[in-house]
Amino acid sequence: MSDLKTAALEYHAQPRPGKLSVELTKPTATARDLSLAYSPGVAEPVREIARDPELAYKYTGKGNLVAVISDGTAILGLGNLGPLASKPVMEGKGVLFKRFAGIDVFDIEVDAESPQAFIDTVKRISITFGGINLEDIKAPECFEIERTLIEQCDIPVFHDDQHGTAIVTAAGMLNALEIAGKNLAEAKIVCLGAGAAAISCMKLLVSMGAKVENIFMIDRKGVIHAGRDDLNQYKAVFAHETDKRTLSEALDGADVFVGLSGANLLSAEDLKRMAPSPIVFACSNPDPEIAPELAHATREDVIMATGRSDYPNQVNNVLGFPFIFRGALDVRATRINEEMKIAAALALRDLAKLPVPKDVCDAYGVGSLEFGREYIIPKPMDKRLITVVSDAVAKAAIESGVATLPYPKHYPLKSVDDVFNG
Ligand SMILES: NC(=O)C1=CN([C@@H]2O[C@H](COP(=O)(O)OP(=O)(O)OC[C@H]3O[C@@H](n4cnc5c(N)ncnc54)[C@H](OP(=O)(O)O)[C@@H]3O)[C@@H](O)[C@H]2O)C=CC1
Ligand SMILES: CC(=O)C(=O)O
Numbered sequence: 001m002s003d004l005k006t007a008a009l010e011y012h013a014q015p016r017p018g019k020l021s022v023e024l025t026k027p028t029a030t031a032r033d034l035s036l037a038y039s040p041g042v043a044e045p046v047r048e049i050a051r052d053p054e055l056a057y058k059y060t061g062k063g064n065l066v067a068v069i070s071d072g073t074a075i076l077g078l079g080n081l082g083p084l085a086s087k088p089v090m091e092g093k094g095v096l097f098k099r100f101a102g103i104d105v106f107d108i109e110v111d112a113e114s115p116q117a118f119i120d121t122v123k124r125i126s127i128t129f130g131g132i133n134l135e136d137i138k139a140p141e142c143f144e145i146e147r148t149l150i151e152q153c154d155i156p157v158f159h160d161d162q163h164g165t166a167i168v169t170a171a172g173m174l175n176a177l178e179i180a181g182k183n184l185a186e187a188k189i190v191c192l193g194a195g196a197a198a199i200s201c202m203k204l205l206v207s208m209g210a211k212v213e214n215i216f217m218i219d220r221k222g223v224i225h226a227g228r229d230d231l232n233q234y235k236a237v238f239a240h241e242t243d244k245r246t247l248s249e250a251l252d253g254a255d256v257f258v259g260l261s262g263a264n265l266l267s268a269e270d271l272k273r274m275a276p277s278p279i280v281f282a283c284s285n286p287d288p289e290i291a292p293e294l295a296h297a298t299r300e301d302v303i304m305a306t307g308r309s310d311y312p313n314q315v316n317n318v319l320g321f322p323f324i325f326r327g328a329l330d331v332r333a334t335r336i337n338e339e340m341k342i343a344a345a346l347a348l349r350d351l352a353k354l355p356v357p358k359d360v361c362d363a364y365g366v367g368s369l370e371f372g373r374e375y376i377i378p379k380p381m382d383k384r385l386i387t388v389v390s391d392a393v394a395k396a397a398i399e400s401g402v403a404t405l406p407y408p409k410h411y412p413l414k415s416v417d418d419v420f421n422g
């Protein structure tokens with residue numbers, strides 16, 4: 001077994017199985033404590049909540065609890081391996097929510113026979129939570145699932161593979177284009193993949209200035225173009241008249257490659273076809289569309305990002321979801337809207353341009369980090385993320401009218417330790 005495989009399996013198995021547990025937040029040392037925590041005292045908050053449901057936020061953990069829910073149909077780039085196999089990823093998201101934003105998570109893997117069965121399950125349990133993070137659900141089913149749940153739930157429902165990925169990709173892309181001396185409005189973009197992440201990423205780039213006619217999206221059957229009669233409504237948005245049919249043809253002179261598809265699908269030969277200073281976001285997990293070593297060996301001028309932690313420029317939704325939900329929960333937003341997504345993307349973009357503190361460099365074992373080809377986006381370990389991203393999201397929620405609480409007194413948060421100082 002490879003070192004990483006052995007270490008990863010050992011990490012998950014020892015010293016106890018899994019990565020998450022439940023912790024107590026109140027004293028339980030005495031009989032008196034127990035009479036408050038459980039019977040008879042527990043009846044008091046029960047009566048209060050029955051009288052006024054809003055009081056669930058005061059007397060239970062609802063307001064800081066997010067459900068990370070999957071049906072296991074698109075686990076990372078590994079495909080449809082079923083709900084149980086998705087559990088390590090969902091626990092992993094729970095780890096990141098807690099570590100970076102102090103948010104508690106129940107991971108929930110649903111064995112659903114249809115999208116409607118999945119929707120019904122999530123809807124029925126949604127009252128338990130302050131927010132719902134849908135995860136690793138394949139396209140096109142994910143779009144209808146999310147739309148219906150947003151409509152039916154009064155808490156934020158957010159399919160992270162769509163919007164978290166789009167927000168982080170947009171932030172990195174704006175910076176990469178600036179470094180390459182290009183701009184979104186003129187960039188010729190090739191997107192390999194036309195699923196949950198790809199469609200949402202391209203939609204957000206369009207809403208931030210990219211031109212649909214400059215985007216070539218590619219699925220397993222090749223370039224998505226106006227002559228195809230096998231496109232679902234989500235792919236069809238990106239269909240235009242073109243004689244390009246293959247990835248190679250689409251990449252001729254392209255400024256940007258975004259990979260949200262699968263491992264090793266971009267060859268060195270294809271990378272050579274791209275324009276000067278090509279931007280390559282090979283974001284498939286765990287293995288990117290092209291290995292960074294191969295990309296750098298092929299093109300000295302490449303600006304390269306992956307979804308992984310072990311290379312520079314990690315374009316991964318971990319930079320978004322903890323801080324976006326933190327901001328949304330703290331103003332009790334009823335949804336996560338476009339204004340909040342764009343605010344998060346711009347906050348991430350801007351943070352990458354500030355001097356990087358020493359503790360962040362130390363965590364990544366480098367002497368320094370400076371805005372440029374090898375540092376286009378902040379590092380997940382950067383403690384300022386919770387300050388700037390959560391603040392931007394909370395403010396955008398208030399300004400766009402979806403917040404039900406005012407701007408929190410303890411904002412902007414200085415660190416994750418600050419979360420319960422409000
Ligand atoms: N870095 C990050 O933060 C994130 C990365 N991702 C990565 O994006 C990828 C897709 O995830 P997601 O959108 O959720 O999954 P989906 O199942 O919704 O979409 C997968 C898409 O990839 C396409 N695809 C797969 N293999 C090929 C191929 N050989 N050639 C062309 N297209 C191909 C599929 O084509 P078709 O439509 O024809 O089936 C489909 O459009 C995964 O690798 C995942 O790890 C996802 C979210 C976040
Ligand atoms: C990062 C992530 O959510 C994915 O690859 O699916």
Ligand SMILES: [Mg+2]
Pocket residue numbers: 076135136160161
């Ligand atoms: Mg995912």
